[in-house]
Amino acid sequence: MNVPTEHFLLLAAVLFCTGVLGFLVRRNVIVVLASVELILNAANLTFLAASRHHTALGEANLHGPIFALFVILVAAAEAAVGLALVIALYRLKQSVRLDAASELKG
């Protein structure tokens, strides 16, 4: 497949910006967590595109896939802790909206 590396990077950039926008404008905690997953997937795509580029240049490169593996692992841990926090927030507030938790606002 002869897709140039820039197109991978552009797809990753679009995904990242979509995730950032969702992280900023949504109030639902679950959608915010889903946006974080989008951001992490964009980072993974960038790692893999760089690894593929270096392999095409002739130097076999496996650091990209290994970093992507670690990113997936951290994303799994983050989703588990985040969703446990969602459950705790819902138990406290009967809501999953971010503006329901404003005790630290002062």
Added chain:
Amino acid sequence: MAELLFYVLAAGTVAAGVGVIACRNPLFSVLSLLGAFFCLATIYLLAGFPFLAATQLLVYAGAIMVLFLFVIMLLNLGDEEQYAERPPFGKRGLAIAGASAGVLLLIAVFSVGFGSVSASDGDSPAVTSFPDESIDDVQSIAELLFSRYMLPFEASSLLLLATMIAVILLAKRQRGSGAEGAGWPWKKGVEQ
């Protein structure tokens, strides 16, 4: 053929990503996220990373997605939440957030360029053809993981253990708690 499939999948990924942040119902958001994961896994497969594609499907589409759907259905979200949702800062804040994300995207596009990475930059030759065989063979990954990346590997096992303990502690309903939200160990005697 594979190139065409890549662009179709890229469009599908972007559409699913927009669907994640645009759907009012969180259930549809999460299902759209599932579509994005599937498109990305197929892109990994096309790009020569079958092991990463399998991992993506197993961990993301398998475990994380089940976790999201489980929480949505456990909390019975849907009706009141989707009507209560408004943009958090009003129209002006929405415009500012959109503009900053757009500027971020423009910076990314212009710094990547449209042919500057693959083109020859003097000391490295230009990339004209990408390998068709898979890049991430499992044996090499395992050898690297158990030699050079030994410390991060062990640290990640510690991270998973700590995550497990934290999640159990956070999501556990304390014994003897009558009312909802009561029974937090650090909220004993604190007026709510």
